[in-house]
Amino acid sequence: MIVSTAAPDTLARTEELLLQPLADAVSALPRAVQPVVAHHLGWTGPNARVGETGGKAVRATLVLLSAEAAGGPVDVAICGAVAIEFVHNFSLLHDDVMDGDTERRHRPAAWTVFGEPLALLAGTSLVARAQALLASADANGPTAAACLEVAVQQLVAGQALDLSFERRDDVTVTDWAMMAEGKTAALLRASTTIGAMLAGARPPLVDALSTYARHLGIAYQAVDDLLGIWGSPALTGKPVGRDLWQFKKTLPVVAALATGNEAARHLTALLNEQTSEESDVARMTALIEANGGRDATEAEAARRVDRALAAIDVPDVPAAVAADLTALALFATARDR
């Protein structure tokens, strides 16, 4: 059962620990892209929130907690946290261009302010810096750097799969899960693996944390899919039904179509029209709900959170860290986040 929770203290600590290293890392980027990144992170421009790391730093927190789980001081993993946040923000910058989304975190998407080319260049600069940060941190061979590259490639593959779904009528729940593993879970897994490895963790701990992050990532995507249809626009920053206009194969849609019944055929026809009319969006939403798409997605999210928590309920994960990771998972998958 997913419940709303307050932001865990670990997120506030990450903000505090990460702000300066993140600012330093941004100032090492080419001058031309620094304003783009600063805007994207919410440091400048409309509704700027100076003193925050941009977003909720869930991934950076995973890096730091994983280092702690391995018994290391969080300091050794700061570069990993910066690298992961850089890759995450690269993907957001590029996604907004690719999807034509004009808002991000209730603020104008970077490309709407700086143009598509500079937003793309800024993203590329972030991912290149992230890889180099880890390459230089890898004293004993390029393990963390290699791990980050795997995550970037899985991210690319997940994005490509998601794009291909828009033209397909036969996406299964298994296909969806494979997409979510790439698009969302890969970077969360890399967050835990890199944090743990930078602190010298051994395989059993790395595996436990990685399994936790994998299921958390899929749960996170399921909740995101729910919010994309039933979320309040005030919270999501997206217009109601945005995911439905584009016939995105989100889990509620995939699950509702999987029944193959009359309602599913009706839904497919409506979705194929790619309409953004309010009445059509309301009809699609009702059909998805009546056909079990919402229930199935909530169940999947809950099941994945359970599996994530089970993965860290092992002797290799110190109890205090497991408690923090549990709070983080509940927060990250809460429906009012």
Added chain:
Amino acid sequence: MIVSTAAPDTLARTEELLLQPLADAVSALPRAVQPVVAHHLGWTGPNARVGETGGKAVRATLVLLSAEAAGGPVDVAICGAVAIEFVHNFSLLHDDVMDGDTERRHRPAAWTVFGEPLALLAGTSLVARAQALLASADANGPTAAACLEVAVQQLVAGQALDLSFERRDDVTVTDWAMMAEGKTAALLRASTTIGAMLAGARPPLVDALSTYARHLGIAYQAVDDLLGIWGSPALTGKPVGRDLWQFKKTLPVVAALATGNEAARHLTALLNEQTSEESDVARMTALIEANGGRDATEAEAARRVDRALAAIDVPDVPAAVAADLTALALFATARDR
């Protein structure tokens, strides 16, 4: 004096040495982007040229020759050559999206076939793989990987500068050279530095090769700028005057405007209209030529080639390699390339 030359034998050798490693490296990318890269490299699709590495592999040849200059077998530098070609092709894939160019090497640009998102994802995948390839090759610390990241950031900065020029009337020849150092010379410098470092070169040789590559890169850009206005569309694959429609600050334009005379003001007015009318393009071309833009650019290219060749005319660079690098420089800056 720049003369037309036949393709040096070293380019053919690079094709032979690189084809299999390049194919292997492409097959290690996410499946979804492999067709995009294969098309982009000319291996599949219209006018496919199976058995070629795509493009002329000038950069890969620089990597291999630099390794030889350091006394190493070329084998040690193959991964560097693949990495450099990957970064080069990433930049072409992204550039065509950013510039809206529909043709590349006389073939449909990848984004026109696969869509912008997949072309962007393929480029990102290439740059991430390139960095990881070098990170894993760096046995003694991440020097080659770090060098590649510097080149990617300089590339980003050069591209951003080039974009900013489109909105400026006051670009100087010095500004142009700074832009060319990033946009074009940075990756050539990295090619020589990475090749030499992978073969264990010492600083004097690395410096000589890097200086050669720097001037070669600026010469290359100057020749590219000449071809963008006076090149035959059959050779360049671009419509006549393409660079003029966009008011790109190529060197002939910058040099012609630098005079600040009546003709320069007339040219500025015409360029600001962003016209693609044949008669206007012809008038702009004539004004640039009459105002010395063409001569100045040819002189700059020749001067840079001379400086490139002077840089490798030192005892640290073995005579046989210097001869190959000389042939390569003359070929790469020939006006019928």
